[in-house]
Amino acid sequence: DAMVIQNPRYQVTQFGKPVTLSCSQTLNHNVMYWYQQKSSQAPKLLFHYYDKDFNNEADTPDNFQSRRPNTSFCFLDIRSPGLGDAAMYLCATSRDPEETQYFGPGTRLLVL
Amino acid sequence: AQSVTQPDIHITVSEGASLELRCNYSYGATPYLFWYVQSPGQGLQLLLKYFSGDTLVQGIKGFEAEFKRSQSSFNLRKPSVHWSDAAEYFCAMNSGGSNYKLTFGKGTLLTVNP
Numbered sequence: 001d002a003m004v005i006q007n008p009r010y011q012v013t014q015f016g017k018p019v020t021l022s023c024s025q026t027l028n029h030n031v032m033y034w035y036q037q038k039s040s041q042a043p044k045l046l047f048h049y050y051d052k053d054f055n056n057e058a059d060t061p062d063n064f065q066s067r068r069p070n071t072s073f074c075f076l077d078i079r080s081p082g083l084g085d086a087a088m089y090l091c092a093t094s095r096d097p098e099e100t101q102y103f104g105p106g107t108r109l110l111v112l
Numbered sequence: 113a114q115s116v117t118q119p120d121i122h123i124t125v126s127e128g129a130s131l132e133l134r135c136n137y138s139y140g141a142t143p144y145l146f147w148y149v150q151s152p153g154q155g156l157q158l159l160l161k162y163f164s165g166d167t168l169v170q171g172i173k174g175f176e177a178e179f180k181r182s183q184s185s186f187n188l189r190k191p192s193v194h195w196s197d198a199a200e201y202f203c204a205m206n207s208g209g210s211n212y213k214l215t216f217g218k219g220t221l222l223t224v225n226p
Contacts, residue, residue, distance in 0.1 A: 004155075040219075041218070042217065045213060055212070090155055092156075097212035098206065098212070100146065100161055103148070103156040105154055106153075108153065
């Protein structure tokens with residue numbers, strides 16, 4: 001089945017230690033998104049790639065970066081995680097920007 | 113500015129009872145509308161969507177939603193709730209065109225009593 005895959009499902013890191021979360025898709029969609037979701041809140045968009053074009057949300061901290069080496073993969077890098085970065089990170093894809101977004105299962109990040 | 117409001121933070125229903133989750137949007141034209149469901153520790157699963165056409169849309173798991181332009185609403189319904197429906201439900205919209213950004217409501221947590 002075509003799908004959005006996130007690895008790992010759970011990630012534990014130390015305060016200040018860089019961490020990378022991975023997302024891959026078999027849908028061949030043009031757009032890939034990264035969301036941060038804290039407990040009992042709605043997802044918050046961090047940034048997205050439309051093909052190779054990177055689009056950062058204005059309020060996304062500089063601590064968060066992303067890479068998209070090819071159509072299928074997209075990475076979220078947190079350069080120096082703080083305790084406040086502990087959250088669920090959701091990857092989503094859509095064929096085009098105005099079309100339906102399909103979400104992966106998420107990666108739960110814990111910062112110690 | 114566009115916004116989505118889900119007035120109910122938490123709803124409890126008995127198994128087998130009917131369900132309606134409310135969603136209101138604020139936007140100057142007809143938006144694209146979505147309902148997603150999120151089980152604990154999981155990602156968001158699309159239940160249904162409305163882009164245009166028939167205002168009553170059918171989704172997965174026996175859910176349906178009705179778009180009412182006059183009320184700026186897109187309420188989600190299910191005639192008979194199952195225990196496995198317990199989850200968080202998010203209503204979302206985008207304004208179509210080249211707009212990429214989903215605007216989410218704050219979610220409604222559904223508890224199902226046996």
